[in-house]
Amino acid sequence: MPERGLGGEVRPVSTYVARRLIFSVFVLWGALTVVFLAVRAVPGDPAQMMMGPNATADEMNALREKLGLNRPLLVQYATYMLQTLRLDLGESLRLAQPVVWLVAERLPTTGKLALAAILIAVAVSFPLGIAAAVRPGGWLDALVSVVSLLGQSVPGFWLGIMFILVFARSLRLLPSAGDESWAHLILPSITVALPLVGVLTRLVRSGLLDVLDEDYIRTARAKGLTAGAVMWRHALRNMLIPVITVIGLQIGHLLGGAVITETVFAWPGVGLLLVDAITNRDYPLVQAAILFITAIFVAINFLVDLSYGALDPRIRLQ
Amino acid sequence: MNQVAVETASVAGAPVLTRPASERGRARQRRRLLRLLVGAVPLLLFLLIAAVGPIVWPYDSVTVRTGERLKPPMEVLRDGSTALLGTDQVGRDLLAQVLQGARISLLVGLSTVALAGTAGLLIGVLAGYYGRWLDAVAMRIADIQLAFPSILLAILIAGVLGPSVTNVILTLSLTRWVTFARVARAATLATKQREFVLAARALGARDGRLLALHVVPSTIGPLVVVATVEVGLVIIAEASLSFLGLGTPSDQPSWGATIANGRAYLNTAWWISTMPGLALSLVVLAVGRFGDQVRDMLDPRALSRV
Numbered sequence: 263m264p265e266r267g268l269g270g271e272v273r274p275v276s277t278y279v280a281r282r283l284i285f286s287v288f289v290l291w292g293a294l295t296v297v298f299l300a301v302r303a304v305p306g307d308p309a310q311m312m313m314g315p316n317a318t319a320d321e322m323n324a325l326r327e328k329l330g331l332n333r334p335l336l337v338q339y340a341t342y343m344l345q346t347l348r349l350d351l352g353e354s355l356r357l358a359q360p361v362v363w364l365v366a367e368r369l370p371t372t373g374k375l376a377l378a379a380i381l382i383a384v385a386v387s388f389p390l391g392i393a394a395a396v397r398p399g400g401w402l403d404a405l406v407s408v409v410s411l412l413g414q415s416v417p418g419f420w421l422g423i424m425f426i427l428v429f430a431r432s433l434r435l436l437p438s439a440g441d442e443s444w445a446h447l448i449l450p451s452i453t454v455a456l457p458l459v460g461v462l463t464r465l466v467r468s469g470l471l472d473v474l475d476e477d478y479i480r481t482a483r484a485k486g487l488t489a490g491a492v493m494w495r496h497a498l499r500n501m502l503i504p505v506i507t508v509i510g511l512q513i514g515h516l517l518g519g520a521v522i523t524e525t526v527f528a529w530p531g532v533g534l535l536l537v538d539a540i541t542n543r544d545y546p547l548v549q550a551a552i553l554f555i556t557a558i559f560v561a562i563n564f565l566v567d568l569s570y571g572a573l574d575p576r577i578r579l580q
Numbered sequence: 581m582n583q584v585a586v587e588t589a590s591v592a593g594a595p596v597l598t599r600p601a602s603e604r605g606r607a608r609q610r611r612r613l614l615r616l617l618v619g620a621v622p623l624l625l626f627l628l629i630a631a632v633g634p635i636v637w638p639y640d641s642v643t644v645r646t647g648e649r650l651k652p653p654m655e656v657l658r659d660g661s662t663a664l665l666g667t668d669q670v671g672r673d674l675l676a677q678v679l680q681g682a683r684i685s686l687l688v689g690l691s692t693v694a695l696a697g698t699a700g701l702l703i704g705v706l707a708g709y710y711g712r713w714l715d716a717v718a719m720r721i722a723d724i725q726l727a728f729p730s731i732l733l734a735i736l737i738a739g740v741l742g743p744s745v746t747n748v749i750l751t752l753s754l755t756r757w758v759t760f761a762r763v764a765r766a767a768t769l770a771t772k773q774r775e776f777v778l779a780a781r782a783l784g785a786r787d788g789r790l791l792a793l794h795v796v797p798s799t800i801g802p803l804v805v806v807a808t809v810e811v812g813l814v815i816i817a818e819a820s821l822s823f824l825g826l827g828t829p830s831d832q833p834s835w836g837a838t839i840a841n842g843r844a845y846l847n848t849a850w851w852i853s854t855m856p857g858l859a860l861s862l863v864v865l866a867v868g869r870f871g872d873q874v875r876d877m878l879d880p881r882a883l884s885r886v
Contacts, residue, residue: 288720289723289728293728300740301740411865415864416861417819417864419823423842423846427846427854431847431850514727515731521732522731522823525823540826548736559727563727
């Protein structure tokens with residue numbers, strides 16, 4: 263909402279940016295704390311948990327020493343925070359390499375998957391949503407509501423397996439595992455995109471319907487603009503704000519979906535790394551993977567917030 | 581931020597089922613109620629199947645029959661019976677697994693929504709009613725949690741706690757209370773300023789009475805709408821966790837676990853992964869349809885928008 267005084271003065275954008283930045287830092291701190299507590303607050307001995315039932319007492323003591331688990335909780339917390347600030351998240355228990363490297367190495371692969379999925383989702387849902395909004399109640403509108411309901415109901419990991427069954431095993435058209443060529447990207451990215459298509463199509467449709475009711479649209483029509491010009495110059499642009507907000511919020515689901523989709527397609531990204539790390543109880547690696555994903559998510563939402571003012575001049579950033 | 585606005589908007593008109601004055605209005609409301617009942621049929625069917633299915637179907641989901649490995653659906657087995665959905669790699673009956681999985685999904689879905697809903701109701705109402713630091717702390721925690729991909733949190737907590745049905749319910753409740761709390765808070769904020777509440781307060785009603793008689797009832801409608809949406813999300817989340825091996829333990833087959841199990845046999849036995857996923861999708865679809873209808877019923881203004 264625009265926040266203007268009687269004199270029309272506007273709060274400086276820098277204040278807003280600073281406030282959003284502080285909030286983002288808080289979110290990261292929260293994530294750090296949750297990860298810290300999750301590993302330590304469980305009943306039983308974290309060292310035992312990480313090493314499994316076959317570890318000897320000596321091995322467990324060595325691990326406790328290495329992770330600082332013998333020290334008081336607050337000291338551990340402070341050390342952990344300081345190390346994280348220096349991006350020193352420790353070494354993987356299993357792979358004996360700095361976890362930051364392991365995660366950073368996998369990030370581009372996950373990024374490729376997420377970006378492809380977003381592009382697919384936008385390319386499909388905008389035309390569909392616009393077509394549905396132009397003729398509400400028509401057959402295309404009905405089709406859109408079915409597609410979006412399906413997109414939100416069918417779980418991604420199962421859909422991925424069905425894709426493998428049909429396109430990789432039966433028809434032998436596309437590869438089903440790994441990341442070696444562009445063809446490898448097709449099935450996983452469609453799998454990740456589909457829930458987003460459902461959400462976005464509904465949103466584009468309802469957003470457009472709302473905007474088309476506005477006074478300025480009537481004015482634009484009254485002054486003789488063609489339907490196309492009204493749509494492109496006035497309606498679409500004003501509908502973008504909720505759509506971009508939701509894309510930003512959906513990035514979280516998207517990254518979550520990517521984690522699971524990566525396991526289905528053996529896509530060597532951060533998600534597969536995370537699931538492997540959890541299965542192997544490699545907690546330093548788990549911490550690093552979760553922190554990186556959260557940091558990316560927070561950064562994207564920060565950028566989304568900043569884009570509002572650029573899209574709608576009425577909003578001068580609260 | 582935007583989500584708050586949406587929630588507040590839908591809350592204002594939601595809890596009151598207005599009595600329409602005209603005959604036409606009444607007819608419309610009857611039609612809507614009828615549609616709601618029809619929409620509930622697939623869901624009731626699912627409840628029934630989950631409740632009695634595992635009792636009626638003669639095979640249990642964990643009995644190993646090595647002579648009947650990887651039988652396709654509708655195959656007649658040596659003992660003369662038909663494996664309606666086929667068998668898996670050690671001869672366990674797939675229909676029995678799907679029926680058993682329905683129970684797990686239902687149990688986790690309903691328990692989680694009940695637990696997260698109750699926690700959210702308490703936190704949201706108290707935060708909205710008393711405001712101040714309680715509100716500030718609760719809502720900042722909610723904001724932070726919303727800024728954190730919820731399935732990641734679930735994977736982390738479930739991975740640490742280890743596989744068990746109780747742990748799945750706990751994990752998913754921890755990740756899902758936020759929406760309930762925010763909706764309950766928004767409804768509370770709207771209600772506590774209404775004239776009848778102010779009047780009751782002026783007549784000397786204490787906080788406890790105001791909360792129990794006026795504020796909490798006003799949150800129920802919106803919370804029911806949220807709950808119908810969340811049941812579907814929770815069922816999918818449980819299946820996802822079990823698929824990753826972080827959900828139910830292996831002696832309690834859930835749909836996600838059976839789907840994961842079938843992955844290794846996609847070339848020879850397509851039905852192992854397909855059948856439970858089909859059941860899962862149908863149930864989530866039915867829940868989603870029902871949720872939409874409940875929302876239309878409780879919040880007619882949303883009809884035009886979505």
